[in-house]
Amino acid sequence: MLSANAAELVRATLPAVGAELETITARFYDTMFADHPELLDGLFNRGNQRSGEQRKALAGAVAAFAVALLDNPGERPDALLARIAHKHAAVGVTDDQYVIVHKYLFGAIAEVLGEAVTPEVAAAWDEVYWLMAGALIAMEARIYAEAGARDGATWRPWRVVERREETADAMSLVLHPLGDDPVPPARPGQYVSVRVTMPDGVRQLRQYSVSGHGADGRRSITVKRVRAGERPEGEVSTLLHDTVREGDELTLSAPFGDVALDDGDAPLVLVSAGIGCTPIAAMLSHLAEAGSGRRVLVLHADRARSHHALREQMERHTDALPGAERIFWYESADGEDARAGRMDLDGVEIPEGAVAYMCGPVEFMRAARAGLIAAGVAPRDIHYEVFGPDLWLGAA
Template identity: 75%
Template sequence: MLSAESAATVRATLPAVGASLDAITARFYDTMFAERPELLDGVFNRGNQRNGEQRRALAGSIAAFATALLDHPDERPDHLLSRIAHKHAAVGVTDDQYVIVHKYLFAAIAEVLGDAVTPQVAAAWDEVYWLMAGGLIAMEARIYAEAGARGGRTWRRWRVVERREETADTVSFVLAPTGDEPVPPAGPGQYVSVRVELPDGVHQLRQYTLSGHGEDGLRRITVKRARVEGSPDGEVSALLHDTVAEGDELTLSAPFGDVVLEDGDAPLVLVSAGIGCTPVTAMLQHLALTGATRRVLVLHADRSEAEHALREDMERLTEALPGGERVLWYEEGACGRARSGRMDLSDVDVPEDAVVYMCGPLPFMRDVRAQLLRAGVAARDVHYEVFGPDLWLGAA
């Protein structure tokens, strides 16, 4: 896929480019938003811009993609692009925006690296960019088509028919579609974007897992109030918690996400921590509704029972499965069948041939993934979902 001449140049310059990616992406975003501030209104997550997560994720994805091209020169590493494509579709990215990104990204590369960016170096990295962008554009076109949308137009209004206080800082909204258009299908584990207008008039998007569904097209999202150290709470989650009541309407995208439970007979291990329970609960509901008889081991860790959102749903659905069993860990106040402390799988019977789905904070998932591999689970069978930019891309 990458020409031999460009591959040699990328290989020679990857250490220098990789070492400067943080500076490059910082310059890229700062310049682009200064000249194109409209991109922060309904496209980019300004919270992730403030905390630097989006910049680190972009740098990591570029480095991982270039490395994969060098390691397998005859293949385009589409497996690295699938998650990005679904995230892009969820916010309505369009083909023309790749031209905008190219302009500002390559200007940032030239500014940061200076004279090291010869015409040959620029041409080689330009080839890398358009291989990556071309793969994403093609994937996103297929994803939009499957969602029944064109060019990023995936939005519709939903009415809140019930608001449930799950914990002190977690609320669920049960939603009914408005209008007569058919509701696009959702796979267990997928998410939707919620589009809101903030008090300053700027529109922001956040992704929330569909934590359940009901008859007549009803769907549920479960929102934890984001706590941001040293600054106000997450602006979108706080708005939803403080202002949305039964009868209100929300703007949602079609469902997206590439981490979707696949049916089968292999033992299943569902691992979560904190609000990572939302895709697990959706998967459990799917298993219960389809009458699954496979072994299903549910592993969840939380700070306490009181902070365990959707606990009753998880317990009820696990008990409804003939092969269901669960193990819980609480850092505080563990009692009954729950264990105390952090998740420790040393005495848990994890099937070596299990398929695993994980969701939770990155440090948690890194630790549990290592434990699962030591237990004999194949790395290819461990699937994970990240809330927010994927800072693990290429490393898992």
């Protein structure tokens, strides 16, 4: 809880700080990486740094946390923090790194806002930062403990035992754990980090949903190649597509992610678009393997049938569930067993009392969320997963 004096100062300065947050975070990253270039090796996603997505996500998280403290002073916004904590655990963030971040973030605030940052204002925002950092450190410690790890050491080698081409731009890798240590289980919907060394020697991490499970601890990930276009070419997805073959070894983290299918008997609505089908496919697989009798409505949108990764897996497991049905939308349906165009929930019967899980582009999920709420799904029962920095924080 913020002290009364700090809350007053944060409320008064939030508009000014908020207006400059992207400038502040840009300056923060520039100065921090200049002094600590090692942080770009195996911790920060340099693709998101180049695109600006990481600084937007950091700015949104800080602003959303400050607003939550002011709006609900007696509560800690754990729902907001849980997603960040899992993302941090997936890349191995450690307690000491919060001290480094504090130094450069507050240096950037002072540099950008200048004389407006009085000692009293700085102390008030210092309270905000350490409330957020302290809560995240505690959450991450629990997450690491659940994964059987300490200080971010969640990594282990896995062998690629099968490579399956799902579409022209998506492949699945079936992986078998190496070594004798127990494998932390992955809850349906969670993701793992894959750590690779790029041609220039820098290590990079990317997160991929666990899209399937198998015998002897095997698990699958499905990787979509990010081609140059509206955004730069994905350097890790391209490397994996071009170089990884059966028999190769990959370094994976333990599974993380706060958006995982909960057991229960409430009806489910599973909503996805594009490669966002990967956590949904894992949830369907889990339900089918458990012989679930829950009512399940599967909704997926894609450019075309040929672009729909894991389509056969989703169809097979939906068909295996007695209470499940599916509706697919393809922008180029061509008379297939799918609806033409983009997903439209008008006329779709959403089960009463449903719990929804979504994954896909943020704008797609905004529209789907609005449609679900209009159909009677409670906002608290709509859960979403975002690939990459969460640019939706504070807006969903």
